[in-house]
Amino acid sequence: MKLGARLLVFSSIFLVMLPWFGYHFIEKIESSLLQGQEEAQSMSASAIATVLNGYTGLFDIDEHALYVYPFKQSINIDGYDEDWEQLKEQFTSYANNSFSLLLANNELVNDTQYLYVYLKITDKNIIYRNPRYSSLDSSDHIRLEYIDEHGDRNRLVVVTAAQGSISVYEVKEDWTSWKNGKHVNLVYGVWRETGSGYDVEIRMPRKWLEPNRRLSISIVDVFGENERNIEDIVSTHILDNDTLNPLLFQSHEISSVLKNLSESDSQICVIDKFRRVRAVIGGQTLHASLCHAIDRVSESLVNKVLLGEEQVRRIDDEGETLIVAARPVYDGEEVIGAVLVSKNSRQILSRQRDTLNDVILATLGIFALVFISLLFFSSWLAFRINRLTKQTASLIDEKGRFISHVELSDCDRSDEIGELSRGFSALLGRLNSYTRFLETVPRMLRHEILNPVNTISMSLQNIRQRSDSDDIAIASDAIKQLQLIVSSLTEAANIDEALVQDEIDEIDIAALLSEYVDNSQLKHADARLRHIGDKSGVFVQGNDIRIVQLLDKLKDNALDFALPETEISFELDVNQDNKVIIHVKNEGEYIPQEQLDLLFQGMISRRSAKTDIPHLGIGLYVAFQIAQFHHGQLKVANRVDKQGVEVSLVLPLSV
Amino acid sequence: MARVRKYKLLKGNHVKQTIAIVEDDAQQRSYYADALRAHDYIVVELEDRAQAIAAFDEKLPDLAILDIALKSDVGGGYEVCRYLKQREASLPVVFLTSRGDELDKIYGLQLGAWDYQTKPVSLEYLIVRIESFFQIKQLTSTGNNSESSNRSGELNINEKSMQCFWREKEINLTPTEFSILAKLVEVDEAVSVDELIKATHQGVVEDNTINTHILHIRKKFKKVDAAFQCIKTRYGFGYQWSCE
The missing domain is CATH 1.10.10.10 (Winged helix-like DNA-binding domain superfamily/Winged helix DNA-binding domain)
Structure with a gap:
């Protein structure tokens, strides 16, 4: 993997982890926010509970109190319960459903003077009032009993002769005769028959009930159209007990005490020890609430609070979390009620969501920025490394020699690549001087060897003038051999430089080879040379003298190894790849495979002592260099029939 | 050219020709000198560029044999040749050197050398070549x-x-x-x-x-x-x- 790519992968992994860390961080924040919220709510619940400890009277009520629901829409007195729709679950039943009732007061600003009562009575046989009977209790009727502002008990009888508007009379204690014979107009109602009995909707002034707020309602069932005897009386209060039912309104006192503490997104709910809601403040925006339009809270939380335990809970409701903190309200040692402070986590969550969004946006931004920077940085690195590679490669040709010395571009930089460049530069410099040294070695050697050789040669010449010993001839031959060795070494060392100077022309290789073989036959009369293939018309780009030099090397090689009286063939062939191949084959010694590949490397000779001419294996090296200079190849292999060796020269055809 | 003093070459001459040998190796130099003296030439032996130029300032030879590398002066022979050719373009100069590269030969011949021989030399051939050079020189100078x-x-x-x-x-x-x-x-x-x-x-x-x-x-x-x-x-x- 490349350096840049590796860097990219590592940083990407790190970057991917950033949002994960962010997410966990936000979760922590959420949980601590919720905890903070719980604590805040607990504190405010405690505060409220403490405040309410001073209002113990507000909770001092009877279990049989009639709960008056706060109502927020106007009620039309028509005997139908449509207006009461939202409270229809809240009817209180008495005596096995013989009747049920619901009381409400309207909280609309301009309609606070009435108390509304809706009664559903089960009665299969309704007896209406008949004027023939003067007694007011001679028909099915409803008794209303309340304490007026003077503390006196007042009794009202609601009767009707038929469906429709009711008649209300104030009666004496016996409930049979009216007090003043006047119809009580301020109490208005409608009587309507239903499948199972009848419904009565009544409205009466609230101020009559103040300040004692005590009201009892009784249903009186009369039997027999003629007998008209009272069969049954069902009442909201215990008949033997004179105490009337207290009316329980949601407390305006508590509400006003707590008003300032309320918030739109939190709700304060005060309940009494019978779990009846005494006050609800705020919470208009809450989706769910423990106190919402319910007179009794039946959560286990409330049970515990009413037992004196402080409570904090999170209640999941339709994807929202409602945090409820509850504190008991004491009267001395006794728990008389509780304060519930509810708030849902929507706000917290929405804040959290906003934060999360911010974090995500910021992360993405940083991500993009880092990614672009990394991309830029890695591209820049890759560019520099590539440039260095190219520059380094361009300094040296395919044979490892210096072409030119160029200052590598990053040498002046202080980073690692600069260091690498300097390292390369220094290395190449040393390599260059070493190569130069090596290149001068043959020349130097030649110079150093040939001078003493010259001295020896001249000494021998002088000696020969005085004597004619065989030793002198032997020494002269040795000098010639030495000279040949030196000159072939120099030839090999300088062949590359010399080749570069050569001129390239289009030459007819077929004609050249044909002529070459004919002429060589003349030169080597005792050898059998044979040319196979076209005699003209095959063109290559090259230098004819060099090609001949190459052929000379191949021919010398073949002549050295050919068995006497055997044929040496020069075969010209053109293949489909637009290459011309010259095969030089001789019969003779077989070359072990491991030597074949080394033959062109110079100083490797497979020559046996067949000739007395010294041999360093330089001939094939020079031939190989010439073939490469012509963009060709030189291959040597044993013949398939293992009868000798085949050297192949492959050259590209001229386009 | 007024300063140049040289021996006039005469037909059937008896005036000895002067040959300058510039060669840093004393042994080789003495072999050349002995062989040439044996053939009746006056030989001036010089071992480096400075000595050669000083001698040629004094008097030009009729023919010069130059080695190319003179001690540490790797191209000294070329410079001596250049100097001689400036002084007298027709002067025969023979390079006699161990440097046998084609590039060296080409350069030497381009400088105007008459011959470029690589060591080891045959003293016999050297004498024959020098004699023929003197003949050529005589013929060209006489216009015959x-x-x-x-x-x-x-x-x-x-x-x-x-x-x-x-x-x-x-x-x-x-x-x-x-x-x-x-x-x-x-x-x-x-x-x-x-x-x-x-x-x-x-x-x-x-x-x-x-x-x-x-x-x-x-x-x-x-x-x-x-x-x-x-x-x-x-x-x-x-x-x-x-x-x-």
């Missing part, structure tokens, strides 16, 4: 070139004066090049490389040396006649003079 003129088509060569004309234009060949050309035009058929080597009167010569000389000869002809094609390569054998 009407004799031994040899025409081969549009080529006109004078073997004694070693002058060569192609289509009436003179071509300046070194004595070695001239020997090769003379050998080629001598016969109608191809001449083998071995024969050409013999014609150059040099000791051990590689095939490639002849190739280099032929290339130079062709180039010099092409300078005066771009369409020159008369020296044919006979691959695997040698060369042939043929203008067909």
Whole structure:
């Protein structure tokens, strides 16, 4: 993997982890926010509970109190319960459903003077009032009993002769005769028959009930159209007990005490020890609430609070979390009620969501920025490394020699690549001087060897003038051999430089080879040379003298190894790849495979002592260099029939 | 040129010729000197560039034999040659060196040297070459070139004066090049490389040396006649003079 790519992968992994860390961080924040919220709510619940400890009277009520629901829409007195729709679950039943009732007061600003009562009575046989009977209790009727502002008990009888508007009379204690014979107009109602009995909707002034707020309602069932005897009386209060039912309104006192503490997104709910809601403040925006339009809270939380335990809970409701903190309200040692402070986590969550969004946006931004920077940085690195590679490669040709010395571009930089460049530069410099040294070695050697050789040669010449010993001839031959060795070494060392100077022309290789073989036959009369293939018309780009030099090397090689009286063939062939191949084959010694590949490397000779001419294996090296200079190849292999060796020269055809 | 004093070359002369040998190796130098003195030449032995130039300032020789590398002065011989050619362009200069690279040879011959011989030398051949150089020099200076003129088509060569004309234009060949050309035009058929080597009167010569000389000869002809094609390569054998 490349350096840049590796860097990219590592940083990407790190970057991917950033949002994960962010997410966990936000979760922590959420949980601590919720905890903070719980604590805040607990504190405010405690505060409220403490405040309410001073209002113990507000909770001092009877279990049989009639709960008056706060109502927020106007009620039309028509005997139908449509207006009461939202409270229809809240009817209180008495005596096995013989009747049920619901009381409400309207909280609309301009309609606070009435108390509304809706009664559903089960009665299969309704007896209406008949004027023939003067007694007011001679028909099915409803008794209303309340304490007026003077503390006196007042009794009202609601009767009707038929469906429709009711008649209300104030009666004496016996409930049979009216007090003043006047119809009580301020109490208005409608009587309507239903499948199972009848419904009565009544409205009466609230101020009559103040300040004692005590009201009892009784249903009186009369039997027999003629007998008209009272069969049954069902009442909201215990008949033997004179105490009337207290009316329980949601407390305006508590509400006003707590008003300032309320918030739109939190709700304060005060309940009494019978779990009846005494006050609800705020919470208009809450989706769910423990106190919402319910007179009794039946959560286990409330049970515990009413037992004196402080409570904090999170209640999941339709994807929202409602945090409820509850504190008991004491009267001395006794728990008389509780304060519930509810708030849902929507706000917290929405804040959290906003934060999360911010974090995500910021992360993405940083991500993009880092990614672009990394991309830029890695591209820049890759560019520099590539440039260095190219520059380094361009300094040296395919044979490892210096072409030119160029200052590598990053040498002046202080980073690692600069260091690498300097390292390369220094290395190449040393390599260059070493190569130069090596290149001068043959020349130097030649110079150093040939001078003493010259001295020896001249000494021998002088000696020969005085004597004619065989030793002198032997020494002269040795000098010639030495000279040949030196000159072939120099030839090999300088062949590359010399080749570069050569001129390239289009030459007819077929004609050249044909002529070459004919002429060589003349030169080597005792050898059998044979040319196979076209005699003209095959063109290559090259230098004819060099090609001949190459052929000379191949021919010398073949002549050295050919068995006497055997044929040496020069075969010209053109293949489909637009290459011309010259095969030089001789019969003779077989070359072990491991030597074949080394033959062109110079100083490797497979020559046996067949000739007395010294041999360093330089001939094939020079031939190989010439073939490469012509963009060709030189291959040597044993013949398939293992009868000798085949050297192949492959050259590209001229386009 | 007024300062230049030189020995006049006379026919059947008895005036000894002066040969300067610039060679840093004392032993080799003394061998050359002994051989030349034995043939009645006056020899001035010099061992480096400074000494040579000082001596030549005093007096120019009739012929100079130069080694190229003079002690640590790797190209000293070339500089001495350049100096001599500036002083007198017609002075015969023979390089006698261990540097046998083609590039060195080309450079030496371009400087105007008459011959470039690589060590080891045959003292016999050296004497023969030097004698022929003096003859050539005498003939060219006396302007006697009407004799031994040899025409081969549009080529006109004078073997004694070693002058060569192609289509009436003179071509300046070194004595070695001239020997090769003379050998080629001598016969109608191809001449083998071995024969050409013999014609150059040099000791051990590689095939490639002849190739280099032929290339130079062709180039010099092409300078005066771009369409020159008369020296044919006979691959695997040698060369042939043929203008067909």
